[in-house]
Amino acid sequence: MRKIYWWLLLLLLMVFVLFPFYWMIVSSIKPTPDVLTLNPTLIPKRVTFEHYGFSWYQMNLGRFFGNSFAIAIGTTFLALLLTTPASYALSRIPRGRNLALLVFLLSYIIPPVALLTPLYFVMTKLRLVDTYLAVVLSHATFGIPFCLWLQTTYFDGIPVELDEAACTDGASFLQTMRYVILPVALPGLVVSGLFVFILSWDEFLFAYTFTSSDASRTITAGLFQFIGANIVQWGDLMASATLTTVPIGIIFFLIQKWLIEGLTAGAVKG
Amino acid sequence: MTRRRSVRKIRRGGVGLYSPFWLLLPASLMIGFILVIPLGYTVYLSFFKENLFARSPIFVGIKNYGVLFKDKIFWISFRQSAIFTLGSVSGEYLLGLGSALLLYKSLRGQTIWRALILFPWVVPIIVSTLVWKWMLTPRYGIINNLIVNLGLPSKFWLGDPKVVMPTVIFINIWRSFPFFTIVILAGLQAISLDVLEAASIDGASGWKKFRYIILPHIRGISATVVILHIILTFGHFDTIWFLTRGGPSTFTEVLPTYMYRQAFMFYEVGYASTLAVWTVAIIATITVFLYYTFYSSKRSR
Secondary structure, three states: OHHHHHHHHHHHHHHHHHHHHHHHHHHHHOOHHHHOOOOOOOOOOOOOOHHHHHHHHHOOHHHHHHHHHHHHHHHHHHHHHHHHHHHHHHHHOOOOHHHHHHHHHHHHHOOHHHHHHHHHHHHHHOOOOOOHHHHHHHHHHHHHHHHHHHHHHHHHOOOHHHHHHHHHOOOOHHHHHHHHHHHHHHHHHHHHHHHHHHHHHHOOHHHHHOOOOOOOOOHHHHHHHHHHOOOOOHHHHHHHHHHHHHHHHHHHHHHHHHHHHHHHHHHHHO | OHHHHHHHHHHHOOOHHHOHHHHHHHHHHHHHHHHHHHHHHHHHHOOEEOEOOOOOOEEOOOHHHHHHHHOHHHHHHHHHHHHHHHHHHHHHHHHHHHHHHHHHHOOOOHHHHHHHHHHHHHOOHHHHHHHHHHHOOOOOOHHHHHHHHOOOOOOOOOOOHHHHHHHHHHHHHHHHHHHHHHHHHHHHHOOOHHHHHHHHHOOOOHHHHHHHHHHHHOHHHHHHHHHHHHHHHHOOOHHHHHHOOOOOOOOOOOHHHHHHHHHHOOOEHHHHHHHHHHHHHHHHHHHHHHHHHHHHHHHHO
């Protein structure tokens, strides 16, 4: 009997957490008169996809989508390229592992907005403003510490005996990496890489500041423009918001199990 | 011990070039380039009177820091940053703890609920704030609609100075509490069931089990996640900027939004850097203080 109360509470919690997304989708498929009304219905009476067409073509969302994809993929590869050897080393060094991790994690105490001005000067000096590379480089500020943190735990899970066995069999360092360690570590690397993709896709402040034209503007920066323009076409805005959420929604639900395990493993131990 | 031996072996195998130093170098250089150097540059800029449109920056020493102490809006932002952070993190913790206990109780489908709860946390903040803005719209928003149908007066949630800060905090809690849920839940799952069972056999009530077994067990992760979120929330910019841009007037202005306004709307780069240095210093102090408090109290136990 008491079980029912727990389930009711859980239902309440789920409504609280998910209702905004339900409302976002519902508002995006209602025709405008049904959106801007004093008697909105929870279930749409009429369904239309005109808002999606409008936001994809008129609001140039397609272009922003492409930019965001390119930047997120770039960020993912840059982060993985730099952090895979580093986190392997951190998990294998005899001393200073936690200290080194702490130093990298200290970067979290610097709010991104505090780095904005100096990074803007750096990007201007390097003539990178309004390029993908500027955004990719700035996204490494959070991508690298995050990947190091997650991947060091993954590499800890790979027994050192594996390295030793390869070594005694005469494998060189690169061979050990290529044929022994990386295949075992691959799932972990993929999960952390995909999560960096999400982080990069979601990021706004750097993306907005270091881009100045539609040629490189990301989806989050693009959406922000529409808020600024005082548009009250909520149907179109909700369609754009839904489209922005789809790619990361898919990635998130594919990796959620491993992601949550990775995220909590570090916290529970620490 | 085994770890140390293996490192030596790898070195002896004639691959000295791949010592941990070289493996760590690229990532460290990158962090130095995009984090440490800009941070140093911020400190440097904070000693200048520099406007992006003025010809050349003028060295003013620590004058900016004096200006800051007399700047009313700085103090308002500081106070509101503290309110925003304390309100958000305490709400997130309570809601996170409650929902974690709930998920822990209702065992079936735990992984699905856990993933669904975490969803607001991975969605771009611009998306979630946009949806909340739409729901809170004065005339057509669903929330006012509901309130009016219940016979209560509608509210201008993001425009009324009296309710705007609680509203912003509420939305921030909604977005961030899921992280608390999954971390605390992981902590709960690490508690051995034998201990809880033994307590039940000894006749411990639900509350006593919670107070004397569960709470002490999740103390460590609670501290970790709370400290982390105090740091992140104090420097958080996006939610407030998207919802209110610090307004109405300065009623939701916090240090990050004020810093951004000075740098990118007034182009007062020098002064903005001073604000940045202060903010980082405040966060660092809080971090060290909390870390020390938590770990020294843990040792004395």
